[in-house]
Amino acid sequence: MDQFEIDGGVPLHxxxxxxxxxxxxxxxxxxxxxADGPCRFERIPDLRDIRTMLRILAELGVRSERLDDGTIVxxxxxxxxxxAPYELVKTMRASICVLGPLLGRRRRAEVSFPGGCVIGPRxxxxxxxxxxxxxxxxxxxxxxxAGDAAALRGGGELYxxxxxxxxxxxxANVLSAAVLAxxxxxxxxxxxxxxxxxxxxxxxxMGARIEGIGSPTLVIRGVERxxxxxxxxxxxxxxxxxxxxxxxxxxxxxxxxxxxxxxMTAPLVxxxxxxxxxxxxxxxxxxxxxxxxxxxxxxxxxxxxxFPTDLQAQFMALLCVADGNSFVTExxxxxxxxxxxxxxxxxxRIRKEGPTAIVQGVERLSGAPxxxxxxxxxxxLVIAGLAAEGRTTVERVYHIDRGYERIEEKLGALxxxxxxxxxxxQEAAQAEG
Ligand code: EPZ
Numbered sequence: 416m417d418q419f420e421i422d423g424g425v426p427l428h429x430x431x432x433x434x435x436x437x438x439x440x441x442x443x444x445x446x447x448x449x450a451d452g453p454c455r456f457e458r459i460p461d462l463r464d465i466r467t468m469l470r471i472l473a474e475l476g477v478r479s480e481r482l483d484d485g486t487i488v489x490x491x492x493x494x495x496x497x498x499a500p501y502e503l504v505k506t507m508r509a510s511i512c513v514l515g516p517l518l519g520r521r522r523r524a525e526v527s528f529p530g531g532c533v534i535g536p537r538x539x540x541x542x543x544x545x546x547x548x549x550x551x552x553x554x555x556x557x558x559x560x561a562g563d564a565a566a567l568r569g570g571g572e573l574y575x576x577x578x579x580x581x582x583x584x585x586x587a588n589v590l591s592a593a594v595l596a597x598x599x600x601x602x603x604x605x606x607x608x609x610x611x612x613x614x615x616x617x618x619x620x621m622g623a624r625i626e627g628i629g630s631p632t633l634v635i636r637g638v639e640r641x642x643x644x645x646x647x648x649x650x651x652x653x654x655x656x657x658x659x660x661x662x663x664x665x666x667x668x669x670x671x672x673x674x675x676x677x678x679m680t681a682p683l684v685x686x687x688x689x690x691x692x693x694x695x696x697x698x699x700x701x702x703x704x705x706x707x708x709x710x711x712x713x714x715x716x717x718x719x720x721x722f723p724t725d726l727q728a729q730f731m732a733l734l735c736v737a738d739g740n741s742f743v744t745e746x747x748x749x750x751x752x753x754x755x756x757x758x759x760x761x762x763x764r765i766r767k768e769g770p771t772a773i774v775q776g777v778e779r780l781s782g783a784p785x786x787x788x789x790x791x792x793x794x795x796l797v798i799a800g801l802a803a804e805g806r807t808t809v810e811r812v813y814h815i816d817r818g819y820e821r822i823e824e825k826l827g828a829l830x831x832x833x834x835x836x837x838x839x840x841q842e843a844a845q846a847e848g
Contacts, residue, residue, distance in 0.1 A: 416839065417816075419809040419823060421800035422832040423782055426705075427667035429829045433655045433674045433700075434460040434820040435648040438725075439610035441509045442587035443617050443648060444468050447489040448477060448516035449591065450621055452643030456487040459648055460820040463813070467507045471499050475513060490643075494521055501527040501558060507817075511539060515588030518551050518564040519595040525561050533789045535750035541575055541582045545589035548573040549596050569598025569637055576604030579747050580718035581631065583608050590615060594623035596637040605633045608719040609678040613649045620644040652678045653725045654819060655701065657794045659683075660729040661826065662703045663691045664736065664802040669829060672700040681722040685730065688712045689737065711739035711776060716747050728754045728795035735763040736802065737776035744771045754792035757785040761799055761807065782807040790818040797822070801831050 435458035445468065447454045459465055461481075469479045469487075476493025497517055504510040504527035517524035529539065539560075543553050546562060548570035554561045575581050575589060586606040591614075593600040605611070607629055615628040621641035626634040655674035662669025663686060676683060676695050683693050683701070689709035694702045711734065716724040724747040734741040735758055745751050749770035759765055760783045764775040782805030787793030793815040800807030809815075812835070815822055823833045 416810070417812050417835050417837050419797060419800070419812050420834050420836055421782070421797065421807045421809065423800050423803035423805060423807060425801070425830055425832055426665045427662050427669050427801065427826070427829040427831055430670040430672055431658055431825045431829055432672045433650045433658070434458070436610055436613070436651040437462055437464055437818050438509075438583070438653070439613040440465060440648045441468050442512040442584065442591070442610070442614045443646060444472065444487070444489065445512035446516050446591050446614060446618060447472070448475060448491065448513065449520045449595065449641045450491065450643040451640050453488055453490040454643045455645040456489070457485070457645070457647040458650070459485070459487045460651065461485070462820055463817045464507050464509065467503060467510070471503050471510050471513060474498070474500065474503065475517065497521050497523045498525040499527060504529055508537060509584060511542065512584055512587055514542065514560065514562065515546065515591035518546060518562050518567065519592040522564040522567060523562065525559050528555065528558050528560055533753055535748040539585070541577050542585040542588045545573055545575050545585060545602070546592060549589070549592055549600065551592070564592065567592065567596045569593065569596050569635070570600040572601045572603060574603045575606070581606040583611060586611050587614055590618065590625070590633060590635065593635040594618050594625070594637065594641065598637055600635045600637070602633040602635070603631065605631050606718065607631060609649055609652060617644070617646045620646060649678070650675050653723065653791070655679065656682045656726045657729050657798065657819070658825070659686065659701060659703045660733050661798045661801055662829070663689070663705045663709065664733045664798050666705045667829070668702070668704045670696055670700055670702040672696070674701045676701055680720060682726050682730070685712055685714060685722065689733070708736060708738040708776070708778070709733055711737040711741040713742045713744070715744045718747070724748055724751060725791050727751065728791045729798055731765075731772060731774060732758060732795040732799040734774045734776065735765070735780060735799065736778065737774070739776055741774045741776070742771055743774060746770065753788045754795045757792070757796055758799060760785055761803055763799075779804050781805055784808045784810065787811045787814045790814050794819065797826070797833070801826065801833070
């Protein structure tokens with residue numbers, strides 16, 4: 416199993432290009448099920464989660480090919496297949512994104528129920544009630560969600576808000592079914608995340624009729640069919656934020672090319688409050704320059720345009736070396752604090768009280784062996800390792816490979832001393848030698 420060895424303490428310098436947004440690419444690829452005709456996608460990151468989605472699509476009769484220039488071309492070749500099996504869905508919760516497109520286009524779906532998750536309970540009840548409002552009958556049994564959409568129709572007004580705000584992939588699912596449902600659907604409390612906006616614009620490019628894109632109220636007028644189209648996925652705001660944190664935490668000067676500052680207001684404002692110099696670079700990116708230890712700030716994760724939960728762990732890493740105490744409150748996934756114990760192993764002073772972590776800044780973290788346990792927690796540990804004194808080994812980096820494209824190459828190009836190793840392979844080679 417691969418791990419990263421990081422020799423910390425080197426300020427990062429230089430330029431790096433952000434990849435396409437994983438969380439936009441996943442529902443958008445799933446929505447290619449809706450197309451009559453081929454779709455071409457640019458800026459889809461080459462990630463484990465994307466490869467999983469393409470395998471699920473293959474199971475569902477959607478052929479795909481990645482061309483030499485990175486473009487992915489998809490084409491529906493078999494519309495009879497409607498089952499997303501457990502073996503694939505269990506490896507990625509976002510597999511649930513095929514449910515809405517299958518019901519919209521094929522009027523039937525059998526999707527394995529997504530399993531547990533280390534970042535806390537992640538129910539799909541809102542997806543299901545939203546789809547039921549469109550006339551879909553849903554049965555859950557044997558670990559599968561079976562949907563019959565023979566009576567699919569516009570759902571009138573339906574509400575997608577839950578106890579922690581709107582649901583992102585739930586909005587993607589209901590939207591992707593409603594675009595082919597005869598009549599009008601009004602989704603209230605729709606997620607406004609840029610990834611959902613990108614999906615909605617993609618659906619419109621296919622011929623869908625959607626008003627209110629980017630707002631909590633989406634008005635959808637069902638159309639009879641959707642055509643294939645070409646689409647360029649938005650840049651990944653979470654990867655960009657992670658790279659900016661790495662630049663700031665190592666006391667460096669990093670420019671992230673291709674990042675979209677308009678999608679990142681909350682994290683950028685927080686960086687500035689910490690005393691990090693943040694500049695826009697000529698229509699094509701963002702530059703951060705650190706000036707000494709960050710000032711403490713309070714972070715509260717919220718639905719967009721609030722501060723994203725997917726950057727909570729990385730900002731906590733940065734606050735571990737702030738000049739004072741910070742409060743980090745998680746309002747989307749109150750249990751998403753698995754990184755805390757690992758950061759503590761690196762000398763961080765963090766106390767957890769319910770959904771809040773109180774972070775008492777220390778001057779420096781020290782390198783240690785740590786364990787990655789989910790995607791963003793792993794990113795936080797890598798950032799912490801880059802800034803820490805001495806060597807950090809981050810085990811189980813397959814988590815990070817789910818969502819960050821060539822992360823060690825990108826960080827290496829900025830001067831980081833990071834390398835990927837496989838201890839099992841090394842041991843075997845030593846035994847042979
Ligand atoms: C999406 O997950 C993202 N995944 C997550 O990114 C992200 O953390 C999350 O949105 C929040 O921004 C993708 O886009 C593929 P939700 P999703 O439904 O859609 C509760 C990453 O690191 N809820 O918006 O599954 C839920 O428990 C990942 O890239 C219900 O109660 O999240 C949570 O508290 C991890 N009932 C809140 O709503 C439901 O039916 C928001 O979840 C659905 C959700």
